[in-house]
Amino acid sequence: MTETTPRTNNARSLLVIGGTSDMGRAVAAAYAEMGWTIALAARDIEAAGRDAADIRTRVEAARVAVHHLDILETDTFGAFLDGLDTLPDTVVCVVGMLGDQERAQDDPHYAARVMRTNFEGPALLLEMLARRFADRGRGLIVGVSSVAGDRGRASNYVYGSGKAGLTAYLSGLRNRLSATDVRVVTVKPGFVRTKMTAGMDLVGPLTATPQAVAARIAALQSRRADVIYVLRAWWPIMSIIRAIPETVFKKLKL
Amino acid sequence: MKDLSGWGRYPRLSGPLGAAFDTDAAAEATARLPGLVARGFGRAYGDAAVGRDNTLDATALDRMLAFDPETGILTAEAGVSLADIISVFLPRGFFPRAVPGTRFVSVGGMIASDVHGKNQHVDGTFGDHVEWLMLALPDERVVRCSRDENADLFAATIGGMGLTGTILSAAFRLKRVETGWIRQTTRVAGNLSEAVRLLNRTDTASYTVAWIDVLARGPSLGRSLILEGEHATPEQVESDALFPTPRTGRIGVPTDMPGWMLNAWSVRAFNEVYYRTGARKADCVTIVPWDSFFFPLDGVAHWNRIYGRRGFVQHQCVIPPAKAEAVLAEVLDRISEKGVGSFLAVLKRLAPASGLMSFPMEGLTLALDMPFSEKLLPLLSEIDALVVEAGGRMYLAKDATQSAETFAAGYPHLDRFRRLRGDLGVTGRMASKLSERLGL
Incomplete structure (x- = not known):
C-alpha cells in the first residue's frame, strides 16, 4: 500500500553547501525524494539539524547528515571534506549573502564579507571538490550564482560582483574539466521567494519558488546543461541587459 | 504596510507584517513586539489574524x-x-x-x-x-x-x-x-425540519454536512442537501490510485467580479439548479476524491473574488438543540425576506469542545457567506440577537461584525480567559483587531 523506496548503502549522495537556506532545503528534499543520501553543510548546526529532521519526517527512511561549515573559514575546507562519510556524487552550492548595498559602500569589512561569502568561499571549496571529483573520474558540481552577476548595477553591485566572480570561476572550471566526466553547471535562479528576498516586491512571472529551483537542479542528474536560468524568461531579459552599451547602461536605473 | 484583510476582505485592514524564519525568531518577536498576533495563510474571514500594532507572519515556520x-x-x-x-x-x-x-x-x-x-x-x-x-x-x-x-x-x-x-x-x-477516497451519500431534505431530523440521527455517518438553500421560502424553507461520507475501503475504490493527488489551479477567479452579478435573482437561480441537481442523486452512493469532499472550494483559486471589491461577511453561529429549529427558521426567514443572497450556506451538527474559548457546543451551526453592503449590518445584528437569546454564539475565526456584548453573552468562560491573560501579563501584549473590537 505505502510505497517505500529501498535505500541501500550504495545510494548516491548529495552535499548541499548552505543547507539551511530555503533553496538548500528544497534541493535536499528533492534529492531525498529520489532516494539519495544527503549531507547538509551549514554554519548554524542547530538550524541544520531542524532542517534535517524536516526532511526525515517528510521522506520516509531518508538519510540526512549535518556538518558544520563556515564558508568564510577557508582554512577548514580540507578538514571538512575529509570529515564527510563519503565523497559526494553531486555537490550543490547555494551559499549567498545579498547584504545591504549602502552599508557595503560605507563599510569595507562588511563589503569584504559579502564578496567573500558569494565568491571566495564557494570558489575555493568547489575547486577542492573539483580536484577530488577529477581524481575519482566523475561528479557533478552545481553552483548557484545569480543574474545579478551578469552585469553590475548601482542597487546591488557588491553582491553582484561576488556572483560575477563565481560565474566566471564556474565557467573556467567547466572549461578545464570539459574533457572529463566531471560536469560543472551554473544555475541563475532570477528572483526566488526566500528569506533573502522577504519583504521585497518581486515581479510575479519572473519569480520562482525554491521548489522550482530544486526541481531544475535535480533534473540536471539526467539532463546535460552548462548554464541555466531557472525561469526561461530570464534568458532574453539578461541577453538584452548584457547587450546594452555601457555609455547607455551607466545612465539607466534598473 | 501590508494589506492584511481577512479572507472575506471585509473589513479592509493593513499594518506592518514581520516574518519569523525559525521558532527562536518567533519567540524573540513575541517578547519584543507589543500588540502582536501571529498570522498564517490569512484564511480567517474577518480581523482575527491582524495584530493591533504588529502582525507576525508565521508561514516560514514550515518544518x-x-x-x-x-x-x-x-x-x-x-x-x-x-x-x-x-x-x-x-x-x-x-x-x-x-x-x-x-x-x-x-x-x-x-x-x-x-x-x-x-x-x-x-x-x-x-x-x-x-x-x-x-x-x-x-x-x-x-x-x-x-x-x-x-x-x-x-x-x-x-x-x-x-x-x-x-x-x-x-x-x-x-x-x-486505507484510501484517499470518500464514499459519499446525498440525502435530500425538503424543508428545515427534515434537515434537522437527518442531521440529528444517532446512526449518523462519520462525516455529515448540509448545504442549505437560504433563499427558499414557504413550505420549502430550509430545504437542504445532506452529504454523508465515510473513508472508502480499497475494495470500494475503482481508480488505480488509492491516494489521488488534488486538483490544483484548474480554475480560478482572475479578478474581482462586479458586485451586481451577485444578487437575489442570480443566487436564487444558482440555488435552484444546485438543489435540483443534488436531488437527482438522492440516496445514491458515489466514491469521490478527498479534496472534492473536504475542500470543494480549494479547487477554485481566489473564490473570494466572486463577491467583488466590497468583500463579503461570513457569519457562523451555533444554536443549542432545544431552540435550534425554531431559531434557524426565524434566521432563514429574515434572510430570504431581505433577499441577501448566499451560495454557501452550510448547516451542521456540533458537539461540545474542550478549549476555554472553543466555538463548538451541542447544537446546530449555520454558516452563511453574504456580500457586504450597508444593509447587511443591521440584519446581522438582528440575527446575533436571536442567537444570543437562544444561548448560542458566533465563531471567532469567521467573525467580522459582532459586538462585544454579543461576544460576552456567548462565551461563558470569558472571565476565566481574561483572568488568565491578566495573570500571564499578555493582556495588551498579545492583541489583534478582533480582540480590540471584542474588548478582550
Missing part, C-alpha cells in the same frame, strides 16, 4: 519535526500547512482527525481557532487531538503546554485566537486511512 507511525503523532512547526501535511502523509495512509473547509490553513491557525470539520460531532475538534504545544510568551518564556503540563494555558490556547502567546510548534494525532 515538520518528527512523526511516529505507531501512534500517528506528527510534530510540526506552527506554520506548516494542512495542505502540506496531507500531501506528505496521505500517501502513507494517514489523514488529520479534524479538517476545516480549506486546506490552506496553518497548524497554529487550526489550534488558535480550534477548527472543526464535518466529523466534529463524532471525533471532536482539531484541538482535541493536540498532544502538546510550545507557546512563546511576551515575558520571553517558551512553555510547553498539554493536558498535564500548564493545563490551564493549554485549554486557553486551544481556541484562544492566538491571544495567549505565539504558538511555535505542536504535536497532534493523525489517523490511519
Whole structure:
C-alpha cells in the first residue's frame, strides 16, 4: 500500500553547501525524494539539524547528515571534506549573502564579507571538490550564482560582483574539466521567494519558488546543461541587459 | 504596510507584517513586539489574524519535526500547512482527525481557532487531538503546554485566537486511512425540519454536512442537501490510485467580479439548479476524491473574488438543540425576506469542545457567506440577537461584525480567559483587531 523506496548503502549522495537556506532545503528534499543520501553543510548546526529532521519526517527512511561549515573559514575546507562519510556524487552550492548595498559602500569589512561569502568561499571549496571529483573520474558540481552577476548595477553591485566572480570561476572550471566526466553547471535562479528576498516586491512571472529551483537542479542528474536560468524568461531579459552599451547602461536605473 | 484583510476582505485592514524564519525568531518577536498576533495563510474571514500594532507572519515556520507511525503523532512547526501535511502523509495512509473547509490553513491557525470539520460531532475538534504545544510568551518564556503540563494555558490556547502567546510548534494525532477516497451519500431534505431530523440521527455517518438553500421560502424553507461520507475501503475504490493527488489551479477567479452579478435573482437561480441537481442523486452512493469532499472550494483559486471589491461577511453561529429549529427558521426567514443572497450556506451538527474559548457546543451551526453592503449590518445584528437569546454564539475565526456584548453573552468562560491573560501579563501584549473590537 505505502510505497517505500529501498535505500541501500550504495545510494548516491548529495552535499548541499548552505543547507539551511530555503533553496538548500528544497534541493535536499528533492534529492531525498529520489532516494539519495544527503549531507547538509551549514554554519548554524542547530538550524541544520531542524532542517534535517524536516526532511526525515517528510521522506520516509531518508538519510540526512549535518556538518558544520563556515564558508568564510577557508582554512577548514580540507578538514571538512575529509570529515564527510563519503565523497559526494553531486555537490550543490547555494551559499549567498545579498547584504545591504549602502552599508557595503560605507563599510569595507562588511563589503569584504559579502564578496567573500558569494565568491571566495564557494570558489575555493568547489575547486577542492573539483580536484577530488577529477581524481575519482566523475561528479557533478552545481553552483548557484545569480543574474545579478551578469552585469553590475548601482542597487546591488557588491553582491553582484561576488556572483560575477563565481560565474566566471564556474565557467573556467567547466572549461578545464570539459574533457572529463566531471560536469560543472551554473544555475541563475532570477528572483526566488526566500528569506533573502522577504519583504521585497518581486515581479510575479519572473519569480520562482525554491521548489522550482530544486526541481531544475535535480533534473540536471539526467539532463546535460552548462548554464541555466531557472525561469526561461530570464534568458532574453539578461541577453538584452548584457547587450546594452555601457555609455547607455551607466545612465539607466534598473 | 501590508494589506492584511481577512479572507472575506471585509473589513479592509493593513499594518506592518514581520516574518519569523525559525521558532527562536518567533519567540524573540513575541517578547519584543507589543500588540502582536501571529498570522498564517490569512484564511480567517474577518480581523482575527491582524495584530493591533504588529502582525507576525508565521508561514516560514514550515518544518515538520518528527512523526511516529505507531501512534500517528506528527510534530510540526506552527506554520506548516494542512495542505502540506496531507500531501506528505496521505500517501502513507494517514489523514488529520479534524479538517476545516480549506486546506490552506496553518497548524497554529487550526489550534488558535480550534477548527472543526464535518466529523466534529463524532471525533471532536482539531484541538482535541493536540498532544502538546510550545507557546512563546511576551515575558520571553517558551512553555510547553498539554493536558498535564500548564493545563490551564493549554485549554486557553486551544481556541484562544492566538491571544495567549505565539504558538511555535505542536504535536497532534493523525489517523490511519486505507484510501484517499470518500464514499459519499446525498440525502435530500425538503424543508428545515427534515434537515434537522437527518442531521440529528444517532446512526449518523462519520462525516455529515448540509448545504442549505437560504433563499427558499414557504413550505420549502430550509430545504437542504445532506452529504454523508465515510473513508472508502480499497475494495470500494475503482481508480488505480488509492491516494489521488488534488486538483490544483484548474480554475480560478482572475479578478474581482462586479458586485451586481451577485444578487437575489442570480443566487436564487444558482440555488435552484444546485438543489435540483443534488436531488437527482438522492440516496445514491458515489466514491469521490478527498479534496472534492473536504475542500470543494480549494479547487477554485481566489473564490473570494466572486463577491467583488466590497468583500463579503461570513457569519457562523451555533444554536443549542432545544431552540435550534425554531431559531434557524426565524434566521432563514429574515434572510430570504431581505433577499441577501448566499451560495454557501452550510448547516451542521456540533458537539461540545474542550478549549476555554472553543466555538463548538451541542447544537446546530449555520454558516452563511453574504456580500457586504450597508444593509447587511443591521440584519446581522438582528440575527446575533436571536442567537444570543437562544444561548448560542458566533465563531471567532469567521467573525467580522459582532459586538462585544454579543461576544460576552456567548462565551461563558470569558472571565476565566481574561483572568488568565491578566495573570500571564499578555493582556495588551498579545492583541489583534478582533480582540480590540471584542474588548478582550
